Amino acid sequence: MISLKNLSLAIHDTSILSDVSFGIQQGQIFGLVGESGSGKSMTALALMQLLPGGSAVSGQVLLDGADVLAMSETEMCALRGNEIGMIFQEPMTALNPVQTIGDQVAETLLIHGKASKSKAAIIARQMLDRVGLPADRFPSSRFPHELSGGQRQRVCIAMAIALRPKLLIADEPTTALDVTTQAQILELLQELVVEENMSLLLITHDLAVVAGLADHVAVMRNGELVEQGPTEQLFKTMSHPYTKQLFEASSHQPNRLGEPQEAPILEVKNAIREYAAPRTKLFHRPPPYRAVNDVSFTLMRGESLGLVGESGCGKSTLTRTILGLDPLQGGEIRLSGEPVLAGEHMPASLRKKVQIVFQDPYSSFNPRHKVQRLVMEPFHLTQVPENSRDHVAEVLETVGMEADAMDRYIHEFSGGQRQRIAIARALVLHPDLIVLDEAVSALDVSIRAQILDLLADLQTRLGLSYLFISHDLTVVRAITDRVLVMKAGKIVEQGPTEQVFTAPNHPYTQQLLDAAPHIPDDWQETKHA
Amino acid sequence: MRLPVQLITGSILTGFFVAAVALSFFWTPHDVTILTIADKLQTPSTEYWLGTDHFGRDMLSMLMVGARTSIAVTIVAVGIGMGIGVPLGLMAAANRGSLLDEVIMRGNDLIFAFPSLVIAILITAVFGPSALNAILAIGIFNIPVFARVTRGAALSIWTLDYILAARTCGKRALRISVEHILPNIANLLIVQGTIQFSLGILAEAGLSYVGLGAQPPTPSWGRMLADAQTYIYSDARLAFLPGIAIVLMVLGLNLMGDGLRDLLDPRIRRER
Numbered sequence: 132m133i134s135l136k137n138l139s140l141a142i143h144d145t146s147i148l149s150d151v152s153f154g155i156q157q158g159q160i161f162g163l164v165g166e167s168g169s170g171k172s173m174t175a176l177a178l179m180q181l182l183p184g185g186s187a188v189s190g191q192v193l194l195d196g197a198d199v200l201a202m203s204e205t206e207m208c209a210l211r212g213n214e215i216g217m218i219f220q221e222p223m224t225a226l227n228p229v230q231t232i233g234d235q236v237a238e239t240l241l242i243h244g245k246a247s248k249s250k251a252a253i254i255a256r257q258m259l260d261r262v263g264l265p266a267d268r269f270p271s272s273r274f275p276h277e278l279s280g281g282q283r284q285r286v287c288i289a290m291a292i293a294l295r296p297k298l299l300i301a302d303e304p305t306t307a308l309d310v311t312t313q314a315q316i317l318e319l320l321q322e323l324v325v326e327e328n329m330s331l332l333l334i335t336h337d338l339a340v341v342a343g344l345a346d347h348v349a350v351m352r353n354g355e356l357v358e359q360g361p362t363e364q365l366f367k368t369m370s371h372p373y374t375k376q377l378f379e380a381s382s383h384q385p386n387r388l389g390e391p392q393e394a395p396i397l398e399v400k401n402a403i404r405e406y407a408a409p410r411t412k413l414f415h416r417p418p419p420y421r422a423v424n425d426v427s428f429t430l431m432r433g434e435s436l437g438l439v440g441e442s443g444c445g446k447s448t449l450t451r452t453i454l455g456l457d458p459l460q461g462g463e464i465r466l467s468g469e470p471v472l473a474g475e476h477m478p479a480s481l482r483k484k485v486q487i488v489f490q491d492p493y494s495s496f497n498p499r500h501k502v503q504r505l506v507m508e509p510f511h512l513t514q515v516p517e518n519s520r521d522h523v524a525e526v527l528e529t530v531g532m533e534a535d536a537m538d539r540y541i542h543e544f545s546g547g548q549r550q551r552i553a554i555a556r557a558l559v560l561h562p563d564l565i566v567l568d569e570a571v572s573a574l575d576v577s578i579r580a581q582i583l584d585l586l587a588d589l590q591t592r593l594g595l596s597y598l599f600i601s602h603d604l605t606v607v608r609a610i611t612d613r614v615l616v617m618k619a620g621k622i623v624e625q626g627p628t629e630q631v632f633t634a635p636n637h638p639y640t641q642q643l644l645d646a647a648p649h650i651p652d653d654w655q656e657t658k659h660a
Numbered sequence: 661m662r663l664p665v666q667l668i669t670g671s672i673l674t675g676f677f678v679a680a681v682a683l684s685f686f687w688t689p690h691d692v693t694i695l696t697i698a699d700k701l702q703t704p705s706t707e708y709w710l711g712t713d714h715f716g717r718d719m720l721s722m723l724m725v726g727a728r729t730s731i732a733v734t735i736v737a738v739g740i741g742m743g744i745g746v747p748l749g750l751m752a753a754a755n756r757g758s759l760l761d762e763v764i765m766r767g768n769d770l771i772f773a774f775p776s777l778v779i780a781i782l783i784t785a786v787f788g789p790s791a792l793n794a795i796l797a798i799g800i801f802n803i804p805v806f807a808r809v810t811r812g813a814a815l816s817i818w819t820l821d822y823i824l825a826a827r828t829c830g831k832r833a834l835r836i837s838v839e840h841i842l843p844n845i846a847n848l849l850i851v852q853g854t855i856q857f858s859l860g861i862l863a864e865a866g867l868s869y870v871g872l873g874a875q876p877p878t879p880s881w882g883r884m885l886a887d888a889q890t891y892i893y894s895d896a897r898l899a900f901l902p903g904i905a906i907v908l909m910v911l912g913l914n915l916m917g918d919g920l921r922d923l924l925d926p927r928i929r930r931e932r
Contacts, residue, residue, distance in 0.1 A: 454828050475832065482830050489821040497822045499843045511829045556825070 132157045132330055133178070133298050138190035140170075140177055140354075147173050148354040151190075155298065155347070160324055160331045162341030162362065164377070165351035166575040167546075171334045174351075175300045178332075179215060180207045194298070212239050216291030220303035222283035226275040232259065232286045233271025239293045258289040262319060280442075281312035288319065295327055302334045309441040309602060314646035317344055336575065338381050339605075339648040342366060350374045366654040376577065378650075383580035384609050385587035389594065391434035391612055396467055396563050396596045397453065397485075402426045403461035404445075404452050422448040424620035425462070432563070435590060435597040437611035437628060439604065439643065445620040446600050450566055453598070454487060467563060479512040486557035490569035492549035496541040502527075502552060503537035509560045522559065530555045531585060547578035554585065564596045571606055583610055604647045608632050616640045667919020673912025677905075681728045690718035692725050693877050701895055713884075713898055714891060722879045723905055729791060729880040730909070733873070734860035736795045738853060741802020746849065748803070749810025750841060753818060754833040765811070768804035776801040777866065784872040791874040794867045798860050809852050813845040847921045854917025858910040865906055881906055 134154035140147045148170045155161040165171040176182050178192055180199065192199040194214065202210065211217075219225045227235060236255035240246045246254055256271055262285040275283055284304060291299055301320065305313035321344060324331050333345060341348050342362060349359035350373065358371040369375045404423035411417060422445045430436045440446045451457045453464055458473035465471065469481050486509065489495045496505050506523045507515065516522055524534035530551040541549060550570065557565050567586070571579045587610065589595055601607050607614055607628070614631050616624040616639065624637040635641045689709065696716035704711045710719040752764040780797035787793050817823065817840065826836050867873040868882025876883070881902040888898035 456824070456827055477830075479830050482828070485828070487825065487828055489825070491821060494820040495822055495825065497840050497844065508826060508831075509829045511826075511831055511835075 134193045136191040141187045143185045155330045158328045160345045162345030162348040163334045169351045170354035171351050213243050213294050214296050215298045216296040218287050218291050218301045218304045220306050222280050225287050231272050236289045258293050262289045298330045300332045311646040339650050342650040343648050380576040380580040385583045387587045389433050389591040392432040394432045395429045396432045397430040398465040400427050401462035405460045433594050435611045437607040437614035438600045440617035444617045483512045483560045484562050485564045486562045487566045488553045488557050488570040490572050492546045495553050506556045526555045526559050566598045568600045664919040664922045666915040670912050670915030674916050677727050680724045684724040688721035690721045692721045726879040726881045729874045730861050730864050733795050733864045737798035737860050738856050740799030741806050745803040745806025746810045749807040750837040752811045753814035768807050771804045789872045794873040798863050813848050814841045817841050817844050851917045851921045854913045858913040
């Protein structure tokens with residue numbers, strides 16, 4: 132139905148894609164897998180002719196026999212949305228915040244002149260019903276900010292399928308969503324493909340997602356397709372070493388040698404954290420919102436404790452109280468026996484015992500400071516030592532960076548390198564506990580495997596304790612000894628990681644585990660054999 | 661590294677006026693305080709390069725000394741606006757949602773609510789017209805502009821992870837504001853500063869035009885325009901010359917601001 136023949140793309144003389152060829156049959160789901168910068172999104176943009184300025188394309192993109200690349204902009208406008216629909220990664224920014232969801236879905240129909248205004252509204256309503264937003268709970272007059280991320284992604288899907296396109300392109304449609312929401316969205320996409328007899332080009336970095344969904348998979352690296360074939364066959368043979376490498380990285384098990392001791396480093400007892408809820412009436416103050424509700428756990432020295440939960444469950448709020456940034460409304464937190472107090476009440480000697488590594492390697496650093504100053508920041512808690520450059524050099528080498536990195540600015544480094552620098556900053560005061568807040572979630576699988584190895588190695592060498600916060604169950608399983616499952620401000624289950632993962636007690640844990648996409652076991656065994 | 665074109669053009673224009681001002685302290689072609697009525701309304705010649713005005717004063721000398729007034733008044737006025745507005749904005753952002761934030765921002769609204777020229781007239785009516793009062797009037801109305809820009813930009817920086825990292829290092833709001841917030845909003849402030857500077861030049865010219873700025877015999881561009889009004893049909897040159905000077909000065913400052921922003925932001929620098 133659609134086929135790419137020797138598609139090559141260069142932007143300002145830098146080669147982005149070279150000789151990409153594949154075809155998608157009607158009613159087929161085609162998975163395009165690759166790491167960031169591999170050119171998978173550019174392939175989709177080339178199909179839609181939405182490439183940035185300075186692009187030079189060659190080759191052919193045939194849609195039902197017509198070459199899309201040869202079409203004029205006017206012809207493309209008629210094609211986009213009509214024959215090819217597209218869904219993007221970030222549902223938070225893909226919708227116009229000042230238009231109702233009904234209007235936004237109807238807009239596609241109106242632009243293409245497919246319906247009158249009143250008819251478009253009716254079709255839009257049907258589409259919203261179709262994607263699982265029923266009229267009684269989600270009237271067309273809702274605005275995007277009144278919906279959750281998953282619901283917004285459903286609106287995006289409704290917009291993309293409003294004109295029943297032949298091809299739907301989904302660019303990382305579930306990357307920004309929680310696992311249970313991800314499972315629902317993937318299920319919806321699969322249903323739509325069957326019902327509407329569309330083709331779906333599913334672009335993702337996650338091998339497990341395509342394994343469960345796609346009929347056909349292609350693996351992309353540096354703008355080239357290294358391997359493609361029917362999904363099951365591709366997973367069973369993995370003829371190209373890069374595919375194998377990707378697969379191994381995604382299920383990477385770091386070598387953890389250290390044993391947790393029996394001495395607790397962090398004790399959280401009946402912690403309660405409340406926020407003032409916004410006033411809805413002038414003279415009536417609503418009861419406060421309880422983000423962390425009676426949470427208790429203990430973290431041992433040298434132990435790595437996982438904290439799993441979906442967005443909004445209170446894990447970030449809990450982190451902030453552990454770091455002594457926000458006060459508790461009840462209960463207490465003790466760090467190596469001393470109470471953690473919020474703000475200026477917490478002594479520097481205690482504060483230096485806990486450090487944090489964040490998710491986003493781009494916003495974790497002040498872009499105007501050089502690496503040396505960034506890494507030295509925690510010395511604010513102590514005296515800046517005289518040979519501070521040596522300290523920074525040492526700690527950079529500990530995390531596997533060159534010492535001369537300290538004289539460069541942060542934008543000169545890749546995401547993985549930045550995350551190493553973030554770990555260096557956390558290590559510089561020799562803390563006892565490091566809070567890793569989704570610290571590997573934004574990284575590509577191969578980089579993620581390296582960072583996990585580094586973390587495991589540091590733990591063994593320095594006897595660190597980790598509080599590992601993540602929504603990614605595979606990662607938590609690989610790096611933690613024990614795990615806490617959090618839901619709506621409460622810990623619903625805790626126990627040794629393997630036990631929780633193999634025999635969960637709480638239905639919510641079961642639900643999380645079921646929702647996580649995974650590669651069928653029998654596909655993997657043949658590979659290992 | 662290549663310098664942005666706007667920066668070069670803007671700097672040349674602005675530099676030209678600054679050089680003229682510097683020169684005017686030591687030498688002008690003629691003395692602007694001496695009236696030579698016999699030479700009034702001369703067209704440009706080797707003696708008077710840009711001609712003379714209705715009192716026979718040399719136009720070039722008048723423009724040079726007039727630039728001095730404009731620039732001095734505006735520098736001090738924008739300085740007042742930045743010096744008070746930026747710390748207020750940082751304070752408001754650091755204490756977001758607190759009473760202090762409310763007091764600062766509502767105070768700003770209060771100043772915004774009054775038309776600046778009317779207040780300038782009020783100030784000069786109470787204290788008498790002078791360059792100093794023009795400075796005060798323009799300066800006060802720059803405060804809320806800077807406070808608002810600073811607060812808005814600072815709030816978006818406060819949500820970033822590196823601020824949280826700094827807080828886990830025990831840094832207090834003041835230290836974070838100076839060390840992390842200010843450098844990252846400096847580019848915005850510089851751009852706003854040049855815009856306010858050019859608006860200040862216009863405001864000073866406006867106040868002088870209605871007679872509330874620098875008083876005779878100190879020349880100023882605004883009053884040169886006002887004086888030229890009666891001659892506009894007989895000798896338009898008298899109005900054009902200070903008018904062109906104002907336009908070029910404002911244009912130069914705006915171009916320089918744009919160029920500086922491109923140069924100062926390491927992220928934009930990398931992309932170029």
